[in-house]
Amino acid sequence: MRSLRSEEMNSHRILFLFVDGIGLGPNRDPNPFATDAMPTLESLIAGRLVLGYERQEPTLLVKGIDAILGVSGLPQSATGQTALLTGVNAAQVAGCHMPAFPVRPLPSLLAEFSLLKQLKARGCRVTSANAYSDAYWQRKRPRHAATTLAIMAADIPFRTTAQLLAGDAVYWDITHEVARASYAPELPLITPEEAGQRLATLLRDYHFVLYETFLPDLVGHRRLPWRPVEALQRLDGLLNGLFMMLPENASLIMTSDHGNLEDPDTRSHTYNPVPLVVLGPAAAAFSEVTDLTGVVPAMLRLFESGE
16 A cells, blocks of 8 residues: 655545434425525535535535445444445445444444544544543443544544643534533533634644534434524534635535434434535545445545545
């Protein structure tokens, strides 16, 4: 495997924004994406993030990609996220869609094929922007999400509450509202825009930054007290802050593992395709992606080509 020349690596900066639990539903009520909840995103993509809306330009790609992966049953988090972070059809390997936290055989797939691990092996500077609390690591029987296992596989540091206080990390809830209530009352509230600016700042030092928010999925499952539109407003504010400071050579890649929030009439997941949004010079590299397994190969080709 060849190493990237420094000028090739420097030609790309990627923020991989993994948003748990958003699919593409019809452009009508009660789909919260059919409202004006996301003015920043709608301006960036010149439309609404709804079923049937697609756009492809030199620096913009908007399309739906398949999350079912040829396996019967509702798409689920463990297999969907593993597929998204490895390029392997995890549901097919497991023989079913697996919910929540990865169990055998998924951890071994993440250990071997983690996108962060593969990019690091190619000489890229990679990081996760998410902060993890001390309490997370002190649990007696910790269960790790696919993203956490993918970070572990790359053997890179996890960001801490201290870094969150210093502005060098972002919590999954975007604004610290959940973090303050659950484990860190000393954390100041921040605006979604400030969270986005933190992500943009990290891209100055890294070729690839992963950030995960499962806020929409928890709202869709009614595990948080916010309305769907309130979750989307927080996400849109993050995008606004991000694009205030996004480096010129950087691209945003935003996608999900399964549908959920787009259908407030159900608390479960959906069969809908999930969005793939690429904003920036990397857009063309993802034009052929059709399902969750296509993101990793496209990302690897992007960094190998230096285009």
